[in-house]
Amino acid sequence: MYFPRKLKQDLRIIGLIPAMxxxxxxxxxxxxxxxxxxxxxxxxxxxxxxGFSLWIFIRTSxxxxxxxxxxxxxxxxxxxxxxxYPLIMPLDHKISGIVVVxxxxxTVWLFYLFFTKKAKWKGREIFELASMAxxxxxxxxxxxxxxxxxxxxxxxxxxxFAAFLRRNLIAMPFYEDNRIVFVPVKMDDAFKYLxxxxxxxxxxxxxxxxxxxxxxxxxxxxxxxGYKEELSFDQLCENLGKVFIRFIEYYRKGEEDxxxxxxxxxxxxxxx
Amino acid sequence: MDFKEAAKLGSCLSKDYAEDLxxxxxxxxxxxxxxxxxxxxIHIKTVQDLMEDLFSLQILEREEVYEGKRPYFRxxxxxxxxxxxxxxxxxxxxxxNKDTRLQLKIRERKNAGVRFTTSRSSDYISNVVxxxxxxxxxSERKINLSMPQGRFLFHLPFPTAExxxxxxxxxxxxxxxxxxxxxxxxxDVMIEFGAIETL
Numbered sequence: 001m002y003f004p005r006k007l008k009q010d011l012r013i014i015g016l017i018p019a020m021x022x023x024x025x026x027x028x029x030x031x032x033x034x035x036x037x038x039x040x041x042x043x044x045x046x047x048x049x050x051g052f053s054l055w056i057f058i059r060t061s062x063x064x065x066x067x068x069x070x071x072x073x074x075x076x077x078x079x080x081x082x083x084x085y086p087l088i089m090p091l092d093h094k095i096s097g098i099v100v101v102x103x104x105x106x107t108v109w110l111f112y113l114f115f116t117k118k119a120k121w122k123g124r125e126i127f128e129l130a131s132m133a134x135x136x137x138x139x140x141x142x143x144x145x146x147x148x149x150x151x152x153x154x155x156x157x158x159x160x161f162a163a164f165l166r167r168n169l170i171a172m173p174f175y176e177d178n179r180i181v182f183v184p185v186k187m188d189d190a191f192k193y194l195x196x197x198x199x200x201x202x203x204x205x206x207x208x209x210x211x212x213x214x215x216x217x218x219x220x221x222x223x224x225x226g227y228k229e230e231l232s233f234d235q236l237c238e239n240l241g242k243v244f245i246r247f248i249e250y251y252r253k254g255e256e257d258x259x260x261x262x263x264x265x266x267x268x269x270x271x272x
Numbered sequence: 273m274d275f276k277e278a279a280k281l282g283s284c285l286s287k288d289y290a291e292d293l294x295x296x297x298x299x300x301x302x303x304x305x306x307x308x309x310x311x312x313x314i315h316i317k318t319v320q321d322l323m324e325d326l327f328s329l330q331i332l333e334r335e336e337v338y339e340g341k342r343p344y345f346r347x348x349x350x351x352x353x354x355x356x357x358x359x360x361x362x363x364x365x366x367x368x369n370k371d372t373r374l375q376l377k378i379r380e381r382k383n384a385g386v387r388f389t390t391s392r393s394s395d396y397i398s399n400v401v402x403x404x405x406x407x408x409x410x411s412e413r414k415i416n417l418s419m420p421q422g423r424f425l426f427h428l429p430f431p432t433a434e435x436x437x438x439x440x441x442x443x444x445x446x447x448x449x450x451x452x453x454x455x456x457x458x459x460d461v462m463i464e465f466g467a468i469e470t471l
Contacts (some may be wrong), residue, residue, distance in 0.1 A: 103324040140432030145394050147427055216394060234433035
């Protein structure tokens with residue numbers, strides 16, 4: 001099904017920064033010293049980056065980051081223990097073979113997660129979904145949050161829902177005394193979120209569920225400017241609230257797959 | 273007694289020499305401004321002004337007396353007790369007027385140049401900052417809101433939303449009717465500053 005895009009195109013290449021950094025490090029070391037040192041530095045980069053992926057996995061519980069950690073770590077080991085040109089001699093020759101097999105398996109696993117959008121931060125999907133069937137109505141922006149409605153859930157259900165949204169990179173939860181605030185994170189914002197969580201939260205859109213069932217929505221100016229046209233701000237806030245209320249209702253009924261399906265059905269790019 | 277009269281009376285009673293003057297007025301059958309001024313050792317105009325104020329408040333009575341060239345007034349007490357009673361409820365306006373305000377359809381004005389600061393829990397507005405004027409004359413006015421006012425503004429329709437009546441917004445925000453006067457007050461202020469538009 002085709003959905004007209006309401007958000008501006010995302011042309012930023014923040015997601016490619018780690019790969020480009022790795023290539024640059026390798027190239028610089030190759031020019032200055034030689035092949036062996038260049039390969040060693042690339043291997044070291046991958047092993048360090050594997051640590052970063054593991055840290056993201058611990059924070060998000062998203063399995064694709066665990067897969068990335070495994071792949072990056074094995075790839076780093078592979079570079080230095082290649083069967084034909086080992087930089088470090090393994091204790092047993094079989095180890096090189098095992099590393100190759102593990103690398104192939106983890107590559108398949110990683111590709112599967114990547115192409116099934118399990119590694120995708122779904123902030124753009126959230127904003128696209130919220131903007132469906134909204135009229136253009138200029139000058140409607142206001143900084144005020146908007147009460148989006150009331151729904152029913154227990155505190156325990158809300159906590160589990162928050163864990164689900166975090167695990168699937170749909171929205172990142174911030175736990176407060178009397179509510180949970182969800183902040184959708186777009187792909188190009190993922191690093192900003194990961195590196196400075198509290199700072200990231202400022203001036204971002206959020207959806208709050210308090211423990212009495214009240215839902216409040218706030219769309220930031222930055223996110224509002226992310227739309228191609230000036231959509232009716234009131235309707236946009238209302239829709240964003242409805243999207244999350246619908247999601248928690250699906251979750252309570254055990255139909256969380258529908259949440260993922262609705263987001264993936266929009267057909268946004270894997271890297272946007 | 274209305275508020276203006278009460279303020280005038282309060283001002284009269286707060287004078288340093290008021291007690292001494294009343295003592296003279298009780299003691300004398302009638303007294304002129306010059307007699308009282310000489311007795312209290314203060315300027316005649318000062319005493320005259322106070323006597324005239326008390327006369328306008330119907331606490332004193334005066335009588336024009338002709339002795340010599342110029343007529344003058346002699347004052348005496350009209351009452352033996354002063355009671356100040358102000359109906360504070362009257363400040364909230366007439367009931368009929370309240371009903372009209374409750375039916376007023378409002379929403380936030382587009383590009384109003386107002387900043388709403390939400391509470392820590394983000395479920396009510398804690399204050400509103402309004403900018404007025406242009407260039408060097410631009411000034412900032414911050415209004416701290418009571419909890420009911422904050423909840424009311426939190427539920428105020430957005431600039432592109434349908435207008436809502438004050439009564440409906442109060443209902444949505446679960447605001448008790450006893451808070452109605454303060455809600456109407458903040459609505460009036462926001463309309464005055466152009467932050468709220470009416471239909």
